[in-house]
Amino acid sequence: MTDVRTRFAPSPTGYLHLGGARTALYSWAYARHFGGTFVLRIEDTDLERSTPEAVQAIIEGMQWLGLSHDEGPFYQMQRMDRYREVVAQMLAAGTAYLCYSSKEEVQAMRDRFTELGEKPRYDGTWRPEPGKTLPPVPADRTPVVRFKNPQDGDVTWDDVVKGTITIANRELDDLIIARPDGTPTYNFCVAVDDWDMRITHVLRGDDHVNNTPRQINILRAIGAPLPQYGHLPMILGPDGAKLSKRTHAASVMEFSTMGYLPETMLNYLARLGWSHGNEEVFSMEQFCAWFDTDHLTSSAAQMNMEKLAWLNNHYIKLADNARLATLAQPLMAAQGADFAGGPDLAAALGLMKERANTVNELADAAMLFFRTPQPDPALLAQHLTDAVKPALAQFAERCATVDMSKEALGAMIKEVLAAHGLKMPQLAMPLRLVLTGQLQTPAIDAVIALLGREMVLARIQKFL
Numbered sequence: 270m271t272d273v274r275t276r277f278a279p280s281p282t283g284y285l286h287l288g289g290a291r292t293a294l295y296s297w298a299y300a301r302h303f304g305g306t307f308v309l310r311i312e313d314t315d316l317e318r319s320t321p322e323a324v325q326a327i328i329e330g331m332q333w334l335g336l337s338h339d340e341g342p343f344y345q346m347q348r349m350d351r352y353r354e355v356v357a358q359m360l361a362a363g364t365a366y367l368c369y370s371s372k373e374e375v376q377a378m379r380d381r382f383t384e385l386g387e388k389p390r391y392d393g394t395w396r397p398e399p400g401k402t403l404p405p406v407p408a409d410r411t412p413v414v415r416f417k418n419p420q421d422g423d424v425t426w427d428d429v430v431k432g433t434i435t436i437a438n439r440e441l442d443d444l445i446i447a448r449p450d451g452t453p454t455y456n457f458c459v460a461v462d463d464w465d466m467r468i469t470h471v472l473r474g475d476d477h478v479n480n481t482p483r484q485i486n487i488l489r490a491i492g493a494p495l496p497q498y499g500h501l502p503m504i505l506g507p508d509g510a511k512l513s514k515r516t517h518a519a520s521v522m523e524f525s526t527m528g529y530l531p532e533t534m535l536n537y538l539a540r541l542g543w544s545h546g547n548e549e550v551f552s553m554e555q556f557c558a559w560f561d562t563d564h565l566t567s568s569a570a571q572m573n574m575e576k577l578a579w580l581n582n583h584y585i586k587l588a589d590n591a592r593l594a595t596l597a598q599p600l601m602a603a604q605g606a607d608f609a610g611g612p613d614l615a616a617a618l619g620l621m622k623e624r625a626n627t628v629n630e631l632a633d634a635a636m637l638f639f640r641t642p643q644p645d646p647a648l649l650a651q652h653l654t655d656a657v658k659p660a661l662a663q664f665a666e667r668c669a670t671v672d673m674s675k676e677a678l679g680a681m682i683k684e685v686l687a688a689h690g691l692k693m694p695q696l697a698m699p700l701r702l703v704l705t706g707q708l709q710t711p712a713i714d715a716v717i718a719l720l721g722r723e724m725v726l727a728r729i730q731k732f733l
């Protein structure tokens with residue numbers, strides 16, 4: 270195969286949304302699979318909607334995911350001279366022509382076609398044909414440049430996702446490729462870029478299917494090789510509706526804020542539109558080794574938040590505790606965590622991560638080690654009864670000297686229970702309450718070992 274070159278070509282009009290991230294991921298993985306090149310191109314010609322902040326947001330999202338590009342970012346706004354050059358070449362070659370029809374005239378043509386029950390289009394007034402005399406050029410009117418779209422035949426491509434797609438050329442208008450002020454239009458820029466950047470595979474959202482025959486015709490007219498196209502079906506929200514930022518978390522960085530790890534998002538997005546047998550959990554290394562265009566799904570994929578949570582829990586359990594500490598620390602500081610008075614944060618997170626579906630849940634859960642416990646008086650009265658207090662006192666006494674390992678603590682608690690004729694929950698529950706302020710914690714001996722002698726004694730003293 271020729272050198273594989275793929276691209277991600279976002280329009281910087283917002284954040285990096287899930288669909289965009291998946292397109293980027295597949296294009297990146299395809300290039301990685303073949304040892305090819307992944308190009309980042311910023312399609313910023315819509316001056317009203319493009320912002321530098323959106324460029325930053327997209328680059329930040331890709332960095333967070335670790336989708337590194339090999340070339341670019343190329344900005345379309347910096348390529349204007351090149352587009353003008355190709356427009357001039359096409360005019361010279363007769364594959365494009367000047368059109369002096371006014372906006373009003375074009376609208377009237379479109380209305381006429383609509384009245385006839387046909388597709389509204391440009392009627393070809395200024396389209397040069399052998400033997401045809403063109404109207405006199407109106408004074409004081411700046412022309413647009415139109416592409417001379419073939420009038421007969423079809424455009425057909427083998428879409429790697431959707432199969433063969435055929436569009437009749439008569440369905441396609443003579444598209445404007447340059448406006449009266451000379452600025453090039455969308456489909457034209459994409460075609461020139463894909464040509465110049467020697468793109469071999471275009472994976473993008475299926476909202477672009479209608480653009481593809483136009484781009485193919487332009488590529489043919491300028492003598493460019495055609496890339497392979499694959500149009501990915503859209504991602505639906507958990508409710509089955511189109512993802513929208515008003516009703517769903519749609520931005521990749523929102524998932525970061527909600528406490529999802531980048532490896533979770535990558536693994537999740539990889540499966541959202543592609544499969545490799547029954548594999549659900551895999552690294553990006555594996556994904557790049559497996560990824561091909563044969564197993565892309567052609568139906569829309571629906572988000573499943575339970576599965577995402579499950580996957581995130583899996584990656585949280587795998588994650589290095591020190592890394593989790595870096596992520597959880599600011600969240601806990603915002604809740605007033607007292608790190609100086611608490612145990613080692615990484616160790617605390619390591620103890621709590623088994624059940625955490627997000628880093629935020631993990632941070633919340635670990636707070637019990639970093640704030641003064643304030644047990645509910647009613648619960649205290651229920652669990653710290655007069656029958657239990659002597660056992661708690663003896664526990665505290667033994668704690669002053671016992672080896673603070675989980676094992677030694679476990680053995681010591683058993684001895685205290687035996688001495689007072691109590692069962693495990695009768696001591697474990699009040700211990701949980703006085704040490705953490707809550708009844709649900711990981712194994713009590715592990716909690717005590719983590720808190721350490723000093724803090725355990727200080728917290729118990731208050732209740733004896």
Ligand code: GLU
Pocket residue numbers: 277278279280312459472473474477
């Ligand atoms: N700029 C387009 C978008 O953000 C993508 C164009 C393409 O991939 O060809 O939807």
